[in-house]
Amino acid sequence: MEIFNVTKNIVVANTSNIGSNIVCVNTTDGLIFVDTGLIVEEVKKFRQDMEKKFGKKTISLILTHAHQDHIFGMKSFFDVPIIATQKCKEKIKERLATDFAGDGIRKILNNYSEFKEYFANMGISEDEIAEVVNQTDIVVEIPQKDFTKELAIGTKENKIIITISGGHSLDSATVYLPSEKVLITGDEFYHSQVPLLAGAPESHENWLKALKSWEKLDVDIVIPGHGSPIDFEYVTNARKFVEKTFKIVRELKEKNVKVDEVIKDKRLKEYYGKSNWKDPSWWKESLKALYQIL
């Protein structure tokens, strides 16, 4: 388990490189966690460690969106209220009736072994994959508390603002902690990976809107869905890169340049940060999706 001490009151854990970051926020009322990663036992341990460190109980769990790498550890929080956007709640309900139903979760876990090459490109070992696949205790439940646009929780000194941003997926939310000057982005933002334009094509504009709205906040540190916490400057560079990408793709499309040529344009490869992602196929797919909607 990799731990990042972000501020006096915020600790981030990465329990598996396949799963999401897990954030612990220490408030005067108790501990609030954001996302759970993929591994039930590991997130349970992180929660216990944090309760010991801060000498407080856990009071709630916030989910940024309904993707399995962020919610499969949720069993370790069934004793506290779970909070999510209304869209995330609906998505989980829908998944419980479809791909999570019956032996669906087992099949999803088994699927991870099918992507060894893909994960190898991300620097993830076979042992790490096996740790995820071999789990038998994953349970998903519908969040009890939801909101449509924005929800503020906590006290005046420890205000936590959760906002729907809908970029990475239409149910995605970001979490802002003004007193800590920290923004938790879920998968709206990654670090050291190819710039993310994935997600539903209709949400690309939402994503850019979200990046712009963050620049109006007072943020020093950004905690991405995956990868280490980063300075806000990185986000500004990302926003500029994304705007440039939209502009270039739009211009080329207007000139009737075919999509296969567009993805070869050198200007679209000058990323805003270092990429440790050796497989560029996702970026190409993102550009293709963008080309279709612009």
Ligand SMILES: [Zn+2]
């Ligand atoms: Zn994720």
